[in-house]
Amino acid sequence: MTRPTNAIINTSALQNNLQQVKNNAPQQKIMAVVKANAYGHGAARVANAIANDIDAFAVCCLEEALQLRDIYITQPIVILEGFFHPDELPIIIKQDLQIVISTATQFKQLTKATLEKPVNIWIKVETGMHRLGFNPKDAISIYQLAQQNSNIADPIRLMSHLACADDLNSDVTTQQTKIFSELVQHLKVTEASLANSAGILGWPETYFDWVRPGIMLYGASPFPNSVAEDDDLQPVMQLQSQLISVKRCYKGETVGYGATWACPQTMPIGVIAVGYADGYPRHAPIGTPVLVNGKRVPLVGRVSMDMITVDLRNQPNARVGDPVLLWGKDLPAEEIASLSGTIAYELFCNLGGRVKKESFSKLL
Numbered sequence: 001m002t003r004p005t006n007a008i009i010n011t012s013a014l015q016n017n018l019q020q021v022k023n024n025a026p027q028q029k030i031m032a033v034v035k036a037n038a039y040g041h042g043a044a045r046v047a048n049a050i051a052n053d054i055d056a057f058a059v060c061c062l063e064e065a066l067q068l069r070d071i072y073i074t075q076p077i078v079i080l081e082g083f084f085h086p087d088e089l090p091i092i093i094k095q096d097l098q099i100v101i102s103t104a105t106q107f108k109q110l111t112k113a114t115l116e117k118p119v120n121i122w123i124k125v126e127t128g129m130h131r132l133g134f135n136p137k138d139a140i141s142i143y144q145l146a147q148q149n150s151n152i153a154d155p156i157r158l159m160s161h162l163a164c165a166d167d168l169n170s171d172v173t174t175q176q177t178k179i180f181s182e183l184v185q186h187l188k189v190t191e192a193s194l195a196n197s198a199g200i201l202g203w204p205e206t207y208f209d210w211v212r213p214g215i216m217l218y219g220a221s222p223f224p225n226s227v228a229e230d231d232d233l234q235p236v237m238q239l240q241s242q243l244i245s246v247k248r249c250y251k252g253e254t255v256g257y258g259a260t261w262a263c264p265q266t267m268p269i270g271v272i273a274v275g276y277a278d279g280y281p282r283h284a285p286i287g288t289p290v291l292v293n294g295k296r297v298p299l300v301g302r303v304s305m306d307m308i309t310v311d312l313r314n315q316p317n318a319r320v321g322d323p324v325l326l327w328g329k330d331l332p333a334e335e336i337a338s339l340s341g342t343i344a345y346e347l348f349c350n351l352g353g354r355v356k357k358e359s360f361s362k363l364l
């Protein structure tokens with residue numbers, strides 16, 4: 001036996017969530033976003049589980065794309081940040097990768113390079129995020145220059161990104177969609193993509209030709225104050241561990257770094273083998289729920305690097321070795337994230353390297 005801290009990755013839940021993408025956007029092609037090691041779930045595992053049911057994968061950078069090619073993923077792969085240096089271009093061509101072009105620098109480097117074959121590109125359009133992309137007017141000239149450049153393959157595609165789709169009351173999404181839609185029509189583009197998970201779940205007018213689900217595939221809601229099941233999603237990751245100590249602490253004794261919490265009475269304290277080095281958020285406040293033997297108990301004291309401590313007063317029979325769930329089915333990652341001042345995306349991405357990941361393919 002080794003340290004009992006595991007992330008169980010439920011590939012059936014992943015399939016269920018992909019089906020929800022298809023139920024929402026049945027006419028669209030699906031670009032499954034597996035950047036950042038598939039949001040901490042393991043890019044190879046996730047890619048293998050859904051490769052035959054999607055139309056393309058999206059990653060952040062060349063290194064992430066090569067990880068997928070290394071395991072014989074043959075589907076189209078889109079590199080969302082494109083290239084950082086023109087010396088990536090020959091590899092991009094050799095591995096048949098698609099790139100998003102977001103800046104004038106990238107475009108200039110691409111058009112001036114000497115390449116063996118034309119590259120498949122997506123032109124990123126600025127519609128309201130004000131992060132990356134060409135404003136619509138520049139996008140028109142870039143698109144026309146691209147059509148005439150022998151380094152760029154047909155068809156040329158358009159992409160933009162939604163800034164506020166998780167807020168169903170915001171009019172930013174409507175504005176972004178309008179700007180994008182006008183450009184798509186003006187250029188008669190046949191492959192356009194705008195929707196992320198929040199777009200897919202909340203804004204049908206953002207679907208265009210390709211949808212780009214990320215967080216919903218992993219079974220977390222993109223909307224604030226919502227959990228997976230509100231959107232008919234199932235959590236894919238179960239972060240679990242065990243009680244490694246159960247001890248009696250006396251009234252007034254403090255628990256953990258900084259002595260931030262004192263026992264209000266003589267009581268059992270449980271120590272669990274998970275800490276911020278495993279990705280459990282250090283800012284999880286006192287009272288954050290943890291499931292011990294399937295029942296909620298409150299976190300007490302500060303989160304340490306390798307351990308957390310919990311109040312076991314409502315589990316007087318809890319013993320060393322008893323199972324603990326930090327998030328997953330029955331304890332939404334969204335809830336832990338929200339209490340800790342963050343989002344489920346960040347909890348997943350921060351999963352520690354030493355946490356063992358195991359696949360599981362039945363409904364938990």
Ligand SMILES: *Cc1c(COP(=O)(O)O)cnc(C)c1O
Nearest residue numbers: 033080161196197212213214215
């Ligand atoms: C990460 C990312 C997505 C996926 O977003 P979710 O909110 O996880 O669905 C889609 N498009 C782009 C460009 C991204 O960077």
